Amino acid sequence: MSSSVLYDAPGPKARVRNRIYTVLGSLAVLGLIAFTLYRMNVKGQLEPEVWNIFNNAGVRTSIRDGVVTTLKVFAVAGVLSLVLGLLLAVARLSEHKTVRWAATGFIELFRAIPLLITIYALWFLFLTYKNGLGVVGDNTAFWALVIGLTVYNGCVQAEVIRAGVNAVPRGQVEAAYALGLRKSQVMTMLLLPQAVRSMLPTMISQLVVTLKDTSLGYIITYSELLFAARTMASNIIVNGENPITAVVIVVGAIYVALCLALAGLATWIERRGRRAKTGIAVAAATEPSVVDGTD
Amino acid sequence: MNVLLDHLAEFREGFIGTVLLTLASGLLAMVLGVIIAGFRVSPVPPLRFFGTAWVTLFRNTPLTLLFLVAWFVVPVIFMPGLSPWAKALMALGFYTSAFVCEAVRSGISTVPLGQAEAARSIGMTFFQTLRLIILPQATRTVLPPLSSIFIALTKNSAIAGAFSVTELFGVQKLLSDQGFAIAWIFLWVALGYLVITFTISGLFRLLERRMGVAR
Amino acid sequence: MKLRKSAAAAATVAVLALAATACGGDSGNAGDKPAGGAGGKDQPKLPTYTVASGVKLDSATLKRAQKAGKIVIGAKNDQPYLGFQDTDGKRSGFDIEIAKMVAADLGFKPSQIEFKTIDSNVRETTISKGEVDLYVGTYTINDERKKQVGFAGPYFMAGADLLVRGDEKGITGPESVKGKTVCSIKGSTPLQEIKKAKYGAKTVELSKYSECVQQLLNNEVDAVTTDDAILKGYAAQRPGKLKVVGKPFTEEPYGVGMNKDDKALREAVSKAIEAHEKNGDYKKAYDATLGLSKSAYTAPPALERY
Numbered sequence: 181m182s183s184s185v186l187y188d189a190p191g192p193k194a195r196v197r198n199r200i201y202t203v204l205g206s207l208a209v210l211g212l213i214a215f216t217l218y219r220m221n222v223k224g225q226l227e228p229e230v231w232n233i234f235n236n237a238g239v240r241t242s243i244r245d246g247v248v249t250t251l252k253v254f255a256v257a258g259v260l261s262l263v264l265g266l267l268l269a270v271a272r273l274s275e276h277k278t279v280r281w282a283a284t285g286f287i288e289l290f291r292a293i294p295l296l297i298t299i300y301a302l303w304f305l306f307l308t309y310k311n312g313l314g315v316v317g318d319n320t321a322f323w324a325l326v327i328g329l330t331v332y333n334g335c336v337q338a339e340v341i342r343a344g345v346n347a348v349p350r351g352q353v354e355a356a357y358a359l360g361l362r363k364s365q366v367m368t369m370l371l372l373p374q375a376v377r378s379m380l381p382t383m384i385s386q387l388v389v390t391l392k393d394t395s396l397g398y399i400i401t402y403s404e405l406l407f408a409a410r411t412m413a414s415n416i417i418v419n420g421e422n423p424i425t426a427v428v429i430v431v432g433a434i435y436v437a438l439c440l441a442l443a444g445l446a447t448w449i450e451r452r453g454r455r456a457k458t459g460i461a462v463a464a465a466t467e468p469s470v471v472d473g474t475d
Numbered sequence: 476m477n478v479l480l481d482h483l484a485e486f487r488e489g490f491i492g493t494v495l496l497t498l499a500s501g502l503l504a505m506v507l508g509v510i511i512a513g514f515r516v517s518p519v520p521p522l523r524f525f526g527t528a529w530v531t532l533f534r535n536t537p538l539t540l541l542f543l544v545a546w547f548v549v550p551v552i553f554m555p556g557l558s559p560w561a562k563a564l565m566a567l568g569f570y571t572s573a574f575v576c577e578a579v580r581s582g583i584s585t586v587p588l589g590q591a592e593a594a595r596s597i598g599m600t601f602f603q604t605l606r607l608i609i610l611p612q613a614t615r616t617v618l619p620p621l622s623s624i625f626i627a628l629t630k631n632s633a634i635a636g637a638f639s640v641t642e643l644f645g646v647q648k649l650l651s652d653q654g655f656a657i658a659w660i661f662l663w664v665a666l667g668y669l670v671i672t673f674t675i676s677g678l679f680r681l682l683e684r685r686m687g688v689a690r
Numbered sequence: 691m692k693l694r695k696s697a698a699a700a701a702t703v704a705v706l707a708l709a710a711t712a713c714g715g716d717s718g719n720a721g722d723k724p725a726g727g728a729g730g731k732d733q734p735k736l737p738t739y740t741v742a743s744g745v746k747l748d749s750a751t752l753k754r755a756q757k758a759g760k761i762v763i764g765a766k767n768d769q770p771y772l773g774f775q776d777t778d779g780k781r782s783g784f785d786i787e788i789a790k791m792v793a794a795d796l797g798f799k800p801s802q803i804e805f806k807t808i809d810s811n812v813r814e815t816t817i818s819k820g821e822v823d824l825y826v827g828t829y830t831i832n833d834e835r836k837k838q839v840g841f842a843g844p845y846f847m848a849g850a851d852l853l854v855r856g857d858e859k860g861i862t863g864p865e866s867v868k869g870k871t872v873c874s875i876k877g878s879t880p881l882q883e884i885k886k887a888k889y890g891a892k893t894v895e896l897s898k899y900s901e902c903v904q905q906l907l908n909n910e911v912d913a914v915t916t917d918d919a920i921l922k923g924y925a926a927q928r929p930g931k932l933k934v935v936g937k938p939f940t941e942e943p944y945g946v947g948m949n950k951d952d953k954a955l956r957e958a959v960s961k962a963i964e965a966h967e968k969n970g971d972y973k974k975a976y977d978a979t980l981g982l983s984k985s986a987y988t989a990p991p992a993l994e995r996y
Contacts, residue, residue, distance in 0.1 A: 187518045187601040198518055205521030219552040238777030292672040293665045294630040294644060301661060307819035320821075336623070343619075385577075388535065395537040401809050406537055411807075413543075414768045414900030416777060420928045422904050424547040432536050432544075439535035546901070550910055559894060637876065637897040645895075648811055648876045655834065657815060 225425045230418050234430060239412060246405035247434060253322065253394045253404065257329035258387050264330055265337025265383075269375075270367060272342055287335040296399050299328035303400045321402040325394065333390045340382045344375030377450075384446040388439045405431060479663045482650060489643040490667050496563060496632045496642055497671070501625055503568030508575025513605055515580055526576070533573035538631055541566040542638050559639035567635065571628050578620040582613030615686045622679035626672045643667045734981065736787065737974040739794035739966070749955040751823050751948065752796060761798045763789045764808035764822035764947075768900050771923035771979050773827050781805050784919070785944075787975035788845055788963070789826040792946060795962035810875070814838045817947050824959070825947035828917060830879065831994070840952060841945035842959035845967075847991040849938025850880030851918035855906060856931050861913055863937035867891040870912040873902035880915045883940055899924070907931065917942050919980060926982055943991060960993050 190198055220226050233239050271283035290298065303324035348371055356366045376383070395406035403411075409431040413424045479486060514526035533541070545562040557565075586609050594604040636645030647660050745752070755761040765785055766773035773785040786805070793803050808816050808825065816822050817839045828848070831841045852872070854861050861867055864883075868890040874881040876895040884891050894911050896902050902914040903924050914921065918938055925932045946959050966972050967990050976987055 187595070187604070190518065194518075201519040202521055205519055205525070209521055209525055216552060223551050225551070236777055238779065242777070288673075289669075291626065292669045294633050294668055296633055296644065297661050297665050297668075301658075304658060304815060304819075307815070307821060339623075385534075392535070392537045395539055398539075398809075399812075401807060401812060403807075406539055409540075410543075410898065411767060411775070412777070414898055414904075415775065417927060420931050421907060422900060424543065424904060425551065428540060428543050428548060432540050435537060435540065436532065436535040440531070546896075547904060547908070550908055555908070555910060639876075639893075639895040645876060648897075656838070657811075 220425070224419060224421075227419065230423050230426050233412075233416055233418060233423055233426065239416070242408045242412060243405070243431075243434070246403070246408035247438075249402075250391070250394045250404040251438075253325055253329070253397065253402075254391045257326045257333070257394070258390050260326065260330040261333035261337055261387075261390060262383070264334030265341055266372065268334060268338035269341035269345065270372075272338060273345060273367075275363075283338075287338055290331050291335045291339075295328060295332045295393060296396055298332060299324055299396060300399055302328050321397070321400050324400055325397045325402050328396075329390055329393055333386060333393075336386050336389075337383060340379050340386065341372070341375050344379035345371045347378060348374050380446065380450050384443055387446070388442055391439060391442060392435065405434065479659075482646070485646050485649060486643075486663060486667070488641055489646040489664075490671075492640065492642040493629065493632055493644075493667070494671060496560075496567065496635060496640060497625070497629045500564050500567035500571060500632070501628055503564060504571035504575050504624075504628070507568060507572035509579055509610070511572060511576040512579035512583065513602075515576065516583060516605075518601060530573045530576055533570050534577070536570075538566065538570050538634050539637075541570055542634060546638060563632075563635040563638060563640045567628065567632060570631070571624060574624045574627075575621070578617050578624060579610075579613060581620075582617035583609055585616045586612045615683070618679055618683050618686065622676055625675050625679075629671050629675065630668060734974070734977040736978045737971045739791045739971060741794045741799050742797050745795075745797040745958075747796075747954045747958055749952050749958070751820070751952050751955050752958075754820075755823050756797070760802045760804050761793050761796065761824065762804045762806060762822045763793065764813070764816060764825035764827060765789060765805050766827040767807040768898060769828065769920050769923055770927045771982060772919055774923075775807070782979070783923075784846070784976060784979040785826045785828065787979060788946070789824065791966045791971055791975070792824065792826075792959050792962045795965065796958060810878075813947065818950065820949070823948065828920060828942075829945055829947050830917075830942040831945040835947075836950075838950060839947045840950045840956045841947060842956045842993075843945035843963060844943030844991045844994060845946065845963050845972075846919065846944040847988065848917035848919045848942040848944060850883060850915055850940040850942065851921055851938050852935040853903070853906065853914040853916075853921040853924060853932055854912065854935060855909075856933050858912070858933070861935060863935055864889050864939045867913060871910075872913045872915050873905050873911040874915045875899060875902070878916060879942065880917070880940060884915050903932070919944075922980065943994075957995070960995055963990075964993055 217226070224230070234243075268283050268287060271279050272287065274280050274283070303320060306320040306324050352370060352374075353366060356370050361369070394404050397404050398407045398410075401407075409427050413422050413427040416423055511526045511529050514522040515530070517523060517526075542563070545557075545566040549562070549565075550557065583605075590608055590612065591604055594608040599607070632640075632642055633644035636642045636648065643664055647657065647664050650660050745756075747753075765781065767775035767781070769783065769785075772783040773781070774783045775781050789803065789805070790800055793800070806816075806822055808822060808827065813825060813827075813829065814835065817825050825839075829835075829841075830848075831844055835841075852861060852864065852867070861870060867884065870891055871894055872881075872884050872891040873894040873896060874884070876897060881893060881895065883889075885893055891913075894902070894905065896905070899914070899916060899920060902911070905911045906914050907928075913935075914924075918934060918936075921934045925934050946963070948955055948959065963972075966975075972990060973987060981987060
């Protein structure tokens with residue numbers, strides 16, 4: 181366990197104390213859960229009718245469609261943002277001043293503007309020129325959301341990757357140049373693979389953010405999971421009330437499950453990558469720069 | 476152009492609202508985040524479990540959903556009568572605290588092992604080690620991610636606008652409902668955000684430089 | 691190792707959740723009764739409209755719609771008895787009926803109408819960019835909006851009113867809300883009105899009326915304000931629990947929104963509304979939708995042509 185350096189292996193006294201804390205803590209957590217359930221019951225949130233709405237075909241279809249739409253947007257935006265992130269990171273590390281400045285400006289600008297505004301502005305642009313845009317013109321809301329997410333998350337990913345590149349020991353680069361590798365070779369064969377590998381956890385948590393941020397599609401009335409949930413919560417009436425609590429719990433659980441599955445998938449990929457590599461373990465980046473937070 | 480001049484009062488109010496909300500929920504997130512990070516590395520299993528559950532829950536839920544919980548679930552299940560501002564503070568603070576916690580935790584793991592061992596060997600308890608030795612040193616590594624977290628928080632506060640809090644993004648809704656061209660309003664709102672976020676990243680860069688010298 | 695296990699568990703949960711939502715379920719409406727819209731035996735029936743054929747207009751919007759074989763109409767989906775969509779995706783309400791009668795006169799069968807849910811804050815954008823051909827959704831005609839979109843109508847005269855709990859005695863009209871908390875949608879006209887010093891209400895501003903209504907039921911706010919037509923729908927959805935005060939304090943003429951420069955279409959829509967008001971379809975549609983909320987029928991306002 182990584183945290184064990186912070187305290188000694190407990191002696192008999194400490195073990196007793198820890199056990200007491202454990203019992204008290206468990207009781208507190210259980211008490212909180214029990215209290216919540218009790219209050220839910222008092223307020224009629226546990227009535228079978230309230231939960232029965234999820235047996236309805238219409239409700240199921242809209243949840244399923246919501247999940248599918250969310251995943252569709254995420255899949256495209258996630259891949260594109262990683263590509264953009266790589267490109268921007270390379271551009272920002274470029275030796276040409278103009279390229280470096282352009283990339284820095286782009287990153288700083290789009291990281292600072294709320295994603296909602298970016299998405300809306302893109303949608304507005306796409307609508308204005310929709311006849312000249314081909315595929316994009318047919319599905320403006322989808323592409324506005326995808327491109328908006330790509331631009332914002334691409335900028336964040338670029339910063340993460342850059343921090344990873346900077347963390348690669350200087351000597352390696354010097355050695356590579358001494359061997360006669362070109363600049364592009366050093367970047368693609370040496371720096372980026374190591375940067376990506378050491379920064380993978382951070383990149384994944386940014387992907388989780390991307391997944392959650394698909395919910396910002398509501399601003400351009402793009403109907404993904406959260407939008408569908410809010411419509412359901414307001415249009416269904418059970419026992420004279422909107423089943424907001426039930427819908428929030430179910431949809432929240434779906435989001436958490438999706439995000440955890442994504443994180444799990446990434447950890448699995450990472451492990452495979454590690455196993456394939458022989459020899460020295462990758463040095464962790466010294467500065468775990470730029471982490472998550474959404475827009 | 477006219478939109479800004481004619482509605483300067485609304486824009487100013489929104490700007491101040493965003494700044495205040497960001498500051499307050501940032502503070503709450505910092506305090507909670509450090510405490511939860513302490514939980515996650517503590518020797519007591521239920522505390523660790525609580526910390527993990529907290530982070531998992533708040534980091535993987537869209538913020539809008541948390542706002543819905545603050546507005547429609549908390550008053551029914553726990554306590555009624557919270558002000559809109561308190562609800563926004565809670566949702567934003569809790570959400571951001573999960574990210575702060577993870578940043579602090581990764582900061583803790585960058586402090587050299589020997590430091591913790593030395594602290595223990597001179598008889599410091601877990602809390603003393605954390606408070607006096609580990610956290611002060613972790614601060615430096617935690618600063619860059621914290622800067623990003625606070626920038627994200629600033630922009631996240633826009634969601635509070637849909638829940639009865641006066642803030643910058645809500646100005647857009649207010650004015651577009653009166654029928655003004657939305658493109659211009661967005662331009663001014665975006666500029667407002669740029670001012671705030673650049674201030675934050677500037678401040679953190681300054682802090683980093685200070686801390687860097689101190690070490 | 692631990693991480694891997696929990697990740698696997700999470701993946702399982704996700705798959706289960708998907709599987710659970712994917713397979714079947716009961717059909718029909720969720721909830722204990724059909725919310726909004728018409729239905730039942732002794733309730734007034736919705737009229738059907740004769741579809742015109744061979745409509746020729748010098749209108750770019752209409753020509754495009756005719757070429758596509760369908761007309762796209764923007765509407766709301768969360769206002770019972772006005773613009774509502776149930777869990778099966780079926781739309782109902784007075785605004786929807788207006789849309790159908792106008793579409794019929796323009797030569798489109800109900801099956802040729804594609805409804806799109808358009809939120810208030812993107813109405814002007816979607817209309818002016820041609821995302822929707824017409825917009826029918828509690829759209830108040832005002833001068834600022836006229837700079838961006840064209841209006842046909844008004845087809846209905848609504849007014850801001852107050853919705854309160856069934857047992858409320860303190861609030862009898864806008865003059866008695868001093869110190870009370872009133873909920874409405876951010877930026878809406880009734881909200882701006884009730885905020886004025888002469889009423890002195892505290893306000894809560896959310897983004898959906900249904901969320902305001904839920905706040906009212908939770909005792910978190912004392913009243914909800916918006917157009918009476920919308921409020922009556924909510925009151926009818928929960929008889930006894932909620933009531934409308936019945937003292938409108940603004941005038942909100944509802945219009946059909948469309949491209950600003952399409953004068954021919956504007957004229958045609960106005961004509962269609964007028965024709966249906968004259969032949970009784972309008973009243974029938976009202977009785978079968980908004981009328982169910984026990985709000986009295988009022989004659990439609992005079993059309994405004996410009």
